[in-house]
Amino acid sequence: MRVAVLGAGAVGTRLARQLVSTEQVSEVVLRDPNRSRLEDVARSLGEGAIADSSGLLEPLDADVVVLAGDPGAHDVLAARFLRANQHVVSVSDDLRDVRALLELDSEARERGRSVVVGAGFAPGLTCVLAAHGARRFDTVDEVHVAKVGTGGPACARQHHRALGRMALDWREGGWVQRPPMSGRELAWFPDPVGAQDCYRAALPDALLLVPAFPGVQRVTSRVAATRRDRLTARLPMLWPTHPEGGPGAVRVEIRGRRGCARDVAVFGVMDRPAVAAGAVAAVAAWWAAEGRLARHGAAGLAELAEPLPFLLELGRRGVRAAVFEGDAP
Template sequence: MWLHLDQAGGANCPDPVSTDMARIGILGVGAVGARLARQLVSTDDDDVVLRDERRNRVEMVAQSLGERASINRGALDDPLDVDVVVLSGPARTQTHLAERFVRQGIHVVSTSDDLTDVKALLALDSQARERQVHVVVGAGFAPGLTCVLAVHAAKKFELVDEVHIAKSGTGGPACARQHHRALGRGAIDWRDGEWDFRPGGSGRELCWFPDPIGPQDCYRAELPDALVLVPAFPGVRRVTSRVSATRRDRLTSRLPMLWPTDPEGGPGAVRVEVRGRSEGRGSVVVYGAMDRPAVAAGAVAAVASRFIVDGALNRVGAAGLAESVDSLAFLAELARRGVRAAVFEGESQA
């Protein structure tokens, strides 16, 4: 049975982050970028500066947001007068943009869940540290919310042995295409101190997500979750990630995506299973969340941006949220915005 975290003893939450106004640049106003912009304007009273090569799309989004939104028609990598830049464009478009803004001394938040993007963004760590700049890597549904849930679950253990991530659903057409490609590419997990490479579409596992998503067959894919989780858990033995898929998804994953997708993405969910030891006994904690992935990803990126503005991140440089935030404060702020996590209450054996 799934219970919201506040029902399971997590009601004592910190105060919300400050409401000091900030100026946030958003590069890419697809399903995630548009939701992110609305979060910042409506919840935080921030000013947002929008950039997107699709002129009609960016004008429509800006008009819907009102006077706090403006459009900058420069090239994507032109300088911006903002506190934070959020990169919410398609996969394989974010790395060079992040590098340009880091050189300009501007903080960066990336929503990409592409393995190549995440590797390259993490490699900016030394440059970002030299300039005292934050680069938040994987600030989405998964990785992103899953990283925060994993760290939160880890607080129940003296030693974390394993972290297993599963996700279902996509945030829009670009996200759907990315997940389609990922299923046909090699997966990377962490096993006993080294990287473990396996074929995409292998390793079928039935994963139970919060209702109404429920049980889904999940498979290995080219997912970056282990790259941002392993540094946060010294000594962890295994870190894996899987994505839900149908038989059609697996059979066509190496072909172009031939069917239409929901412009805003349908409902989705994430599941985070952490195994560890406390007082010599092994146990399991399972957290999850159900929402539209674009909505949840927009909220995660918005909270990450606010944490940067408020000086609430744990470290400078390039890292995932698992290394960067206090999990309780982050989850409390997400809950204030309507994104609520749940804990699975049942019998588990480790």
């Protein structure tokens, strides 16, 4: 199969590297507005990668197109390639992007194509963990997601914007907007990240998780923030970012019933967000092209991916999940 990757930043580069090393992928086509970076990345990947300097919206010869560039307008790109009868995978965690991409569901179903939405670290890996954890329950009542860390400069800028915008929770069967930076909660992530104060922000996780769990009563998402983050969230980003984001982690808590008893399951992953996001998007692209997703249409991985095989493949690529062992509160 031939896969195109639009965006050669931290996540796009890791994603392309994952695809080049995937046996089923014959060729990876890279596009990025920064031509110098595009050529450097393609050269580093070897013979399996091609640098294509065409515009992002120009036609592509590929089975799957992965949108790994800056958040914003992913729906425009997705619609362009969907109408060319290509599968699309987006790694964006921008609330507007995710909402607009989900609106492509009907068209994608009609065309027999998949639009995988939010196929990154969080959402993405967190969606697969939630689907896996839900198998332990007869009914799922609550899903709570928390994350720390960013995948690179574009991800850091999106993280900063999200902290200054209204959050979206699902509560008792309806959507509720919450003030940004509210709902402070101490979340425990896998070592060595440990405990972090997490807050509400404009995160899209609930949009992807609610359809996957009919009858769920509460779905929330939070992101770790420092004091500086909280003080400057409504201002332009004033400091330089790490080129690959450094270490990060995600945590997914599922609450529900098994028989007559209530129970809790907690899963976590510690990794560099760009590395984990690249692996998730690479597996999603491979599965979309081979028809291994649960259905056609636009949705998150909690709906589209069979969780255990997906997690096993990620583990083979070095992204491993941990489960909290202990008593439910």
